[in-house]
Amino acid sequence: MNSFVRRIEETDVTETVIGSRPQADGGTAQAPMLFEAADFSVRTGQTPILERVTLSIRKGEVLGIVGESGAGKSTLGKCIARALPRQFTTAGRLDVFGEDIGQMPASRHRALMGDRIAFVPQEPTSALNPVRRIGSLFGEHLTRLGVPKAEQQARMVAALSEVMLPDPEAVLNRYAFQLSGGMNQRIMIAMAFASRPDLVISDEATTALDMITQERTIVTLNDMRARYGCGVLFITHDLRLAGHFCDRVAVLRNGVVVEEGPAAQVLEAPQHPYSQGLKAATPRLDGPPHPLAAPSPKLRIPAQPAPIMAARGLAVRYGDPKSAGGQVEIMRDVDLQVEVAEFVGLIGRSGSGKSTIARILAGLQQPTEGDILLDGRVLGNSASDWQDRIASAQMVFQDPSSALNPRRRVWDIVTQAMVARGERLKSDRRRRAAELLADVGLDERLLDAYPRQMSGGQRQRVNIARALCVMPRLLIADEIVSGLDVSVQAQVIYLLLELRQRHDIALLMVSHDLSVLRQLCDRVVVMDQGAIVEAGPTQQVLDAPQHEATRALIAAAPPDDLSKTWPRGTEWDSNDKTPE
Amino acid sequence: MAELGLIGGAKGRAGGLRRNGGARTLKRLARRFATSIVTLLAITLLVFVVLRTLPADPVAMLMPGNATEADMERVRALLGLDRSVLAQYAIWLGDALKGDFGRSIQHNTPVRVLIADALPVTLQIVTLSVGLGIFLGFSGGLLAFTWRGTPVEAGIEMGNGLAMAVPDFLWGIILILAVGVGLQWLPFIGLQSPSVTVPDITGFVLIDALLAGDPSAFLDVLRHLALPVFAIAMGLAPTVMRVFRSGLMEAYTEDYIASARLRGQSERQVLLRHGLKNAVIPTITLIGVQASMLFGGTLLIETIFGLPGIGAMMVTAIGGHDLPAIQALTFCYAVLVLATTIAVDVICLALDPRLRIKDQS
Numbered sequence: 006m007n008s009f010v011r012r013i014e015e016t017d018v019t020e021t022v023i024g025s026r027p028q029a030d031g032g033t034a035q036a037p038m039l040f041e042a043a044d045f046s047v048r049t050g051q052t053p054i055l056e057r058v059t060l061s062i063r064k065g066e067v068l069g070i071v072g073e074s075g076a077g078k079s080t081l082g083k084c085i086a087r088a089l090p091r092q093f094t095t096a097g098r099l100d101v102f103g104e105d106i107g108q109m110p111a112s113r114h115r116a117l118m119g120d121r122i123a124f125v126p127q128e129p130t131s132a133l134n135p136v137r138r139i140g141s142l143f144g145e146h147l148t149r150l151g152v153p154k155a156e157q158q159a160r161m162v163a164a165l166s167e168v169m170l171p172d173p174e175a176v177l178n179r180y181a182f183q184l185s186g187g188m189n190q191r192i193m194i195a196m197a198f199a200s201r202p203d204l205v206i207s208d209e210a211t212t213a214l215d216m217i218t219q220e221r222t223i224v225t226l227n228d229m230r231a232r233y234g235c236g237v238l239f240i241t242h243d244l245r246l247a248g249h250f251c252d253r254v255a256v257l258r259n260g261v262v263v264e265e266g267p268a269a270q271v272l273e274a275p276q277h278p279y280s281q282g283l284k285a286a287t288p289r290l291d292g293p294p295h296p297l298a299a300p301s302p303k304l305r306i307p308a309q310p311a312p313i314m315a316a317r318g319l320a321v322r323y324g325d326p327k328s329a330g331g332q333v334e335i336m337r338d339v340d341l342q343v344e345v346a347e348f349v350g351l352i353g354r355s356g357s358g359k360s361t362i363a364r365i366l367a368g369l370q371q372p373t374e375g376d377i378l379l380d381g382r383v384l385g386n387s388a389s390d391w392q393d394r395i396a397s398a399q400m401v402f403q404d405p406s407s408a409l410n411p412r413r414r415v416w417d418i419v420t421q422a423m424v425a426r427g428e429r430l431k432s433d434r435r436r437r438a439a440e441l442l443a444d445v446g447l448d449e450r451l452l453d454a455y456p457r458q459m460s461g462g463q464r465q466r467v468n469i470a471r472a473l474c475v476m477p478r479l480l481i482a483d484e485i486v487s488g489l490d491v492s493v494q495a496q497v498i499y500l501l502l503e504l505r506q507r508h509d510i511a512l513l514m515v516s517h518d519l520s521v522l523r524q525l526c527d528r529v530v531v532m533d534q535g536a537i538v539e540a541g542p543t544q545q546v547l548d549a550p551q552h553e554a555t556r557a558l559i560a561a562a563p564p565d566d567l568s569k570t571w572p573r574g575t576e577w578d579s580n581d582k583t584p585e
Numbered sequence: 586m587a588e589l590g591l592i593g594g595a596k597g598r599a600g601g602l603r604r605n606g607g608a609r610t611l612k613r614l615a616r617r618f619a620t621s622i623v624t625l626l627a628i629t630l631l632v633f634v635v636l637r638t639l640p641a642d643p644v645a646m647l648m649p650g651n652a653t654e655a656d657m658e659r660v661r662a663l664l665g666l667d668r669s670v671l672a673q674y675a676i677w678l679g680d681a682l683k684g685d686f687g688r689s690i691q692h693n694t695p696v697r698v699l700i701a702d703a704l705p706v707t708l709q710i711v712t713l714s715v716g717l718g719i720f721l722g723f724s725g726g727l728l729a730f731t732w733r734g735t736p737v738e739a740g741i742e743m744g745n746g747l748a749m750a751v752p753d754f755l756w757g758i759i760l761i762l763a764v765g766v767g768l769q770w771l772p773f774i775g776l777q778s779p780s781v782t783v784p785d786i787t788g789f790v791l792i793d794a795l796l797a798g799d800p801s802a803f804l805d806v807l808r809h810l811a812l813p814v815f816a817i818a819m820g821l822a823p824t825v826m827r828v829f830r831s832g833l834m835e836a837y838t839e840d841y842i843a844s845a846r847l848r849g850q851s852e853r854q855v856l857l858r859h860g861l862k863n864a865v866i867p868t869i870t871l872i873g874v875q876a877s878m879l880f881g882g883t884l885l886i887e888t889i890f891g892l893p894g895i896g897a898m899m900v901t902a903i904g905g906h907d908l909p910a911i912q913a914l915t916f917c918y919a920v921l922v923l924a925t926t927i928a929v930d931v932i933c934l935a936l937d938p939r940l941r942i943k944d945q946s
Contacts (some may be wrong), residue, residue, distance in 0.1 A: 119848030132844035134859050146848050180938045429838045
């Protein structure tokens with residue numbers, strides 16, 4: 006309460022640079038440090054969200070965080086708000102005003118929130134309570150800041166005038182749903198600045214706004230920033246916007262800061278191949294259209310190949326060994342591993358045990374013998390091991406029509422995993438859903454659609470998007486393209502390759518379609534009667550098969566060359582098994 | 586209240602907007618009222634027609650056993666029972682609008698008088714039950730919500746599931762057996778002890794006892810009402826609790842809750858200022874939906890507890906083929922249910938500005 010009064014006096018005295026932007030170089034170098042992350046990491050289970058991030062903001066400085074969906078941009082803001090879901094763990098330091106955010110008591114943290122640290126949200130209209138008037142919400146905030154009731158009306162009118170809202174008195178008497186998104190965002194900015202905060206965190210604050218409103222909002226933000234000299238953490242996916250508004254920009258990819266520096270330098274002459282790729286993928290407003298390119302495919306090769314998930318000595322047997330019929334052996338001695346960003350194809354005839362392996366890796370079935378390793382560690386039956394497992398490996402099911410709940414909308418379906426780990430906030434879920442739809446190449450308008458309103462290809466994309474929600478490192482896919490038209494199949498293949506390029510995702514794909522595997526996989530593993538009979542690079546295995554079973558599979562496929570005789574008229578062989 | 590101050594300070598466009606909102610609200614309420622009248626007429630007509638098709642002849646019940654066929658015809662003509670059903674309904678409706686519901690066949694007293702005696706008893710029970718039901722439901726929901734994810738919530742949930750499985754009349758019987766017969770803590774027959782007399786001022790015994798300045802009588806009536814009220818409340822509370830709790834859960838996924846936290850409000854403030862009101866709205870709507878069930882519950886509860894309300898009166902009227910009484914009581918119940926739903930509507934309009942004011946964006 007007193008801090009509010011103190012800082013008003015402070016700003017009255019120090020308020021010298023109205024309208025001018027403090028320069029990133031020179032001027033702020035000596036300014037006090039507001040925010041500092043040092044080797045700061047966030048993980049959920051084994052999955053890294055942020056990896057050893059080191060960033061800082063000084064007074065009067067705007068730091069932009071840019072990156073693609075799922076890069077971990079919003080996580081920093083969430084850490085400052087201490088609003089991370091339960092399963093997330095942090096390491097390293099995250100300081101505000103020289104104090105470790107994670108260590109301070111809850112009351113101390115709450116005292117900072119909305120006072121010295123202010124937030125500007127992505128969706129202003131839903132951030133304002135719909136059953137209370139703007140004046141009531143703003144007044145409540147002022148009461149918390151220690152402004153006497155009698156002064157509140159005047160202060161609110163002044164604050165709303167400051168953000169260029171016409172007719173502030175009338176606005177105070179409205180509800181959020183009566184106002185436009187742009188007006189509500191200016192209200193949020195006015196409220197955020199009411200306490201003269203030292204640090205403002207803006208998470209995609211203009212994403213939901215149209216271009217003109219976005220410009221006005223940025224003008225407002227910039228003006229307020231210059232007037233009160235606060236630092237801003239500006240999270241956005243819009244590189245151009247970041248370039249114009251920020252002093253410094255950090256490019257985030259898969260939780261790692263790949264490049265950081267003065268905005269002009271990072272965005273005009275990026276050094277890191279990924280930032281270069283981002284720049285190349287951004288369409289220009291002027292000049293001739295340039296070919297848009299996604300970040301370089303070379304990036305998919307990780308520094309050192311490491312297995313994500315491995316199976317060791319798997320065996321599956323049914324029945325009681327002591328009973329008369331004895332045991333039926335489904336699988337024996339299976340060793341298999343999938344490395345980071347590796348696409349592995351699993352082929353074999355029906356009943357060879359390939360689906361069983363997929364189910365065992367996904368944790369849907371227990372092997373009779375053998376271990377599953379995640380990052381080199383044997384997975385047990387504990388709940389935390391299960392959390393690690395589902396955060397790392399996700400299964401995409403064969404039939405999207407039956408795998409998607411027909412009563413739920415797309416945004417709800419694809420973000421169910423967030424609910425499971427405690428991220429219930431609707432706008433977060435919708436935002437993640439929009440990112441996921443973009444990831445799988447679906448229009449954002451499908452967010453509110455039901456599965457039955459979509460085509461088979463769209464449904465399969467939703468199915469994949471759902472598996473991607475937790476940013477898994479491994480997708481386990483059982484015949485996910487076999488039911489699709491060739492054109493849709495091609496789209497899904499392309500999508501999977503794109504996802505690998507963007508997120509270093511690995512894939513274990515069960516399929517009987519050799520041409521799809523040839524197109525998609527680095528390595529194929531051939532199974533026959535519950536055992537691996539051959540494995541190797543795709544080309545090698547399919548062109549020069551060593552094992553009889555592989556040769557039989559290849560020979561049974563209708564050849565590309567129509568002049569060849571097919572089918573060859575082979576007889577059913579004796580060891581046919583019924584599919585499991 | 587800051588809000589009130591602001592309304593007072595409203596000028597210009599906002600004032601105009603508020604008036605528009607008011608007009609919209611009035612229109613909505615007027616429409617609601619009009620449809621209720623139509624519903625009411627439809628219900629009375631339906632019941633009238635159904636009662637006339639029953640194999641019960643009111644004239645035969647009125648006349649002594651040795652009456653001749655000619656006598657019967659004469660009385661029938663006298664009562665207008667020889668005319669068409671619609672014509673009879675028109676007569677009934679005309680009289681009903683004048684407050685004349687005919688004479689009870691069983692008691693040979695004007696139905697109006699009987700209802701005037703019985704209605705306050707029922708209203709008393711229902712008001713207290715709804716109050717208690719809401720109180721129990723809200724506190725249970727709030728408790729389960731604040732302790733979410735703990736054994737406390739699991740315990741409340743289990744109790745709620747049990748309570749939900751027991752209908753209100755069964756609660757009545759359980760309470761009579763346990764508290765009334767077993768423990769003998771509370772009386773369970775009638776409205777008051779035979780020794781206690783309360784002057785008839787308003788007809789509401791509790792209020793009359795207070796007006797007469799007789800606290801012991803007030804307490805006596807309260808003790809008599811405790812069990813039936815609790816039984817009906819227990820029919821309402823579990824549902825209220827469930828909807829209120831899910832309303833809170835739903836509200837807590839909204840951005841304004843996160844936003845309030847980001848402004849540094851404590852969990853308690855977030856709940857009281859942002860969560861509660863948004864969660865109460867669906868709960869109040871539910872209570873409106875449950876109104877008919879609630880009033881219907883009085884039929885059995887009043888019979889079980891021997892309370893002279895309109896529920897018990899309805900049961901005896903049905904048993905005695907007392908057509909005028911049945912007809913009037915149906916009308917009475919319909920009015921009560923419709924009035925409750927309108928009242929709920931008004932409360933929702935007051936709580937939720939989105940219903941009052943058209944979306945401007």
